[in-house]
Amino acid sequence: MIGVASPEDVEFPVWVQTIVIGAGACGLTAALAAQDAGGEVLVLERDESPFGSTSMSSGFIPAAATRWQHEQGIDDDPSLFLEDIQRKSHDRSDPTVAAEVVDAIGPALEWLEDEHGIPFEVLDGFLYPGHRKHRMHAVPERTGEALLTRLLQAVMAAGIPVMTDARVTTLFADEDGLISGVEVARPDGSTELIGCDGLILACNGYGGNPEMVAEHIPAMAEAEYHGHAGNTGDAVVWGEALGAEVRDLTACQGHGSLAMPHRILITWALMMEGGIQINRNGDRFANEHQGYSEQAVDVLKQPDGVAFDIYDARLHTLGLEFPDYKDAVNASAVRQCNSVEALAEHTGVPLENLMAAISETHEHGVDRFGRDLGKTPGLQAPFFAVRVTGALFHTQGGLAIDGEARVLRDDGSAFPNLFAAGGAAVGVSGPDISGYLSGNGLLTAVALGRIAGEASVSSW
Template sequence: MTVLRTAERAFDFDVPVVIVGAGAAGLTAALAARDAGAEVLLLERDAHPRGSTSMSQGYACAAGTKIQRDKGIDDDPDKFYADIMARTKGTADPLTARTVADQSGPTVDWLVERHAIPFQMNISWAGFFGHTVNRLHGVPTRTGEELHGSLIRAAEDAGVTLVTGAHVDAIFADADGVVSGVRVRRKDGGEERIGCKALVLTTCGFGANHDMVRDHIPSFGSAPYYRYFGHEGNEGEGIRFGVELGGAIGCMDAYQGYGALAEPYGIIVNYDMVMQGAITVNVEGKRFSNENADISGQALNVLRQPDGIGWIVFDDARRQIVADLPEYRELAALGAVRSAETADALADLIKVPREALARTLEETARMAAGELACPFGRDFTQHPPLSGPLHAIKTTGALFHTQGGLKVDAGARVLREDGTPLPNLLAGGGTACSISGNGVDGYLPAAGLATAITLGRLAGTTAADLAAA
């Protein structure tokens, strides 16, 4: 990949707005640009669009939506902004945080009303991991596949031209950074040069680029059991294009981790049951963290344990919370859920010391009764202790998605180091700097898709305006 500095405009054809990457951000940008009257070409490297959106659970956090109001939920952009800054300890970019806080609600409303994206509120994580109110909007099946499919259908209905198997490997720009077009390579060796008046980069993050991870996220890149669970195409191409064109980057050490990835199945374990009283132990049968303090940072907590492994231990009451969710059903069908009538039998089944597991369960029962303080600061008194038949799922931690990227303004235009915008380059999704601040512990659940659809919508609208100027 490269930037070709030339004023030449010898292109095979021209399109006002070109968008690179057909994930949630790119599709939302395409919808917004079409709504603004622009002709749009959406280029996707893969033969079939999937990426991080399809691999997610399809949730986006948003504040002040009509869906929230209909549910009687009191939320607004100021509360969301305060939660972002509190969670990130003030390290989130204030402009991006303010933009997402202000525009996420209108974006969800627009997607629902204008493009029939079936967002609803089907879980509540209020009070967990930084959200003070319930603002997680998901689709009925609670899968990223449904959300991605809905966005693709909406784009088709809106007249977006989506071309797959089209890898953008070069950008044409003049000495002042004005983008004039892109070069597309096909798997069969074919090449096309496409001119444009505005270019939107939504090629996701850099989690699959091990060199970039080691350079920018040493805390994870140096973990003894490094694991990446994300789309293999997340190689940071959009970020690297933007930097070469003169764009600034921010919060490159930020990422979304997850400490409950079923091992060796590569399927997430629904965290709702941990939030409601389940625990995680290591291969020694001991708890090692406050499981509910930081859903993202729990990845490193697990990876730092012997063999980089944890076991989520739960009972029938906690199992019922997730029994109907697609991930749990799949894990149960694969035999990933180990079950036993007693703690000793479960310990033998998962090969942890009987005495240690029994002691851990006894201690957490005393914590639930208020007789003992958790050494890691978790409050167990809100839920009954584990009892009866017990179950366990083997887990590990993984990097799911990087959160740093190109700095953008309130219209999603890529910014230079001096804060001025590049003439006609925009970014969204994992290509743009998110609202997660620095490190792993600033990630708010569903912030990735919230940033993707919000900046995507703004990028599409801005690109259409630039193309019409």
């Protein structure tokens, strides 16, 4: 069980200035920032080795006005990025957090490259839903696993200790909310007490807690969960026990294109550049140019919660630029069909309905779902198909924080030395699934991770 206890009569045999709970992109960024600010840092990771939601993501981080954009002639600025975030959430994103992260993310990426040798590049092949500029940044390998590996290598090079197989169960806090340390449970049943001057919660959200998902996001209660099982909502539980405010627990990132049964993410670039989704009846059912997050709900509403991504050779070539898609091809999740008849046979949908759906892609103007069909070429044989479902990737709500990532109480005051970032903190997607703008998860993980790391040192 996890919880909060009084530090009275508790002695901590080990002490460190800043403890970071969680070794994903957020926690590792926070650790690097805290050490660069002059602090002594310890990262506590519940798993045998760092993995987490970062490794399961695409690894793409949106940022505005970066040097990489400038080198490619991309004119962008944080205010435009902020407008895109608020437009996607219908002006319901936390204004303080959103304003902070759009300003902080560009300098954070440049700092990671300059000080810690993590290279980034801009993806300019297509625009993700809701973004008006090419602002997705990635490491050269273009995977979340590679991003996490590079961050972990940087942490190791900096000499920052990462204690694995270390599940934090208890936070020790006095009546004023001052955190004095934590209790860590080890796999053999033993426990350790570690004292600290500052604590950063970087342990993501609650996507791996079915009860919390059913309570706060019922539309995704039966969805495939494509996040880390360790995201069980510990930060929310601790925060509520301390009297912290929680915000937007109904928010999350879904994805409408998870290949099944292979559980491999199929890039949404295929839909944005001209692909369509059909259900078992061979019918299109939504605007594929809306966000892939809310598309998850539309897919789950279809018979058996199943859809098929349908696209052509032009888009197949585009997909091969993404490692996840290559994995899907190698796993035989992608099927090539040389005619519409073969495509109907493979998918098992009525030929007449399928022909009508493909014919729509050759039309011009805005269709019944609100998609402007004239923006992309019509689909041509040979066709490609992937069987997909809607999935929950991670939650977007969490502990309320101020501009320095300090956790806030219900009355709006800040805890003296408790910080939250990434999925542990309120995100910038507003209160529901439709507010998620591509990249919001890693945006807050990296930007708030750096902010929290630096602030945890200046709070001493």
